[in-house]
Amino acid sequence: MVLRYGLLALLAEGPASGYDLSQRFREALSIVWPASHPQIYGELSRLVQDELIEVVDEGPRGRKAYGITPEGLGVVKEWLRSNEIDRTLRSESLFRSFFFWLMEPDELQKHLTAEYDFFIKQAEVYKQVGAAKDRSEYGDTPQIKSARLTVEAGARLYSALAEWAEWAKRKAKDLN
Amino acid sequence: MVLRYGLLALLAEGPASGYDLSQRFREALSIVWPASHPQIYGELSRLVQDELIEVVDEGPRGRKAYGITPEGLGVVKEWLRSNEIDRTLRSESLFRSFFFWLMEPDELQKHLTAEYDFFIKQAEVYKQVGAAKDRSEYGDTPQIKSARLTVEAGARLYSALAEWAEWAKRKAKDLN
């Protein structure tokens, strides 16, 4: 369901093709919600059937641009207004941490170092994107400002995870 | 796949029934990886077929206790050693934040307040569980110490999200 509303919300910015939407997911939304292209194309077909979007243009290479309909805009705004939010987080990294006692101490140290490296790198990426947005490199539209908030969450989340990995590395020295 | 290894790892602590495992997921692992009981029962059947676990006891009310086999223990340790980790995080809360520009300013303020309340509450819960574990209320085994690390991650993650929600609330005042 989330993907459906995400596509509608992206189309609320203006017309785009399945390919465009796929790219936007990869570039901007993969932090918090990855989506593959077959899933996107499938959902777009369903949205057309339900008349929440429509084909507004056909370009070269069979490119089809979709636009949101007034009903579609209503539906996505309704979704944003509703407060039934599934707040579950899924993280394989943290799931594994529950079972660290099964690992050899040296393997665990290596593992946590790798985790730290990954997290700090991600945090760095989002901090830089955030800084670029603060310098208004992408413009100053409400959409950009919203994206700035999402990026900030990414930066803070991955910073917290990096600090945790460092802390856990110290703690893990006497697990047994 | 992750669930499969999680079940094996839990059974590495000692025999348990499907019901027990379901409870443990709900109590301790739902922070980072929720699992429903039909999924757990299904996976347990497959693990028996693959001879990674076996029924070691049958109690009242059709209760079946499973124990891990040596092969099973090997498989789960191998999983922990491998470093092909899917580090994607999925968060509907943050996904929504990308589309905040579509919301009415007052609705958005209300929404972010609710988000803050949820996150701070969660953070509080994990901080308290962490503190209890530090007072050794559950004992001092390697398993408890591992769980302590996971709980700490939960506390840090939700604290970061709460701080973000507060920050976003201020920022969101001039989105348009």
Place this chain on the structure above:
DNA sequence: ACGGGCATGTAAGCGGTTACATGATTCG
């Protein structure tokens, strides 16, 4: 006696991934 929790499962359906498949266009 009965209500609540223990305990296990099945079935349908959905959301999501991976692999397969095809062809057009642009650029060097």
Place this chain on the structure above:
DNA sequence: CGAATCATGTAACCGCTTACATGCCCGT
């Protein structure tokens, strides 16, 4: 001309959720 990228889709499969279904045991 050929490689990379644009662009769209299908099919099989898996993981996971929701709803349904059943019955036993324990405490009050």
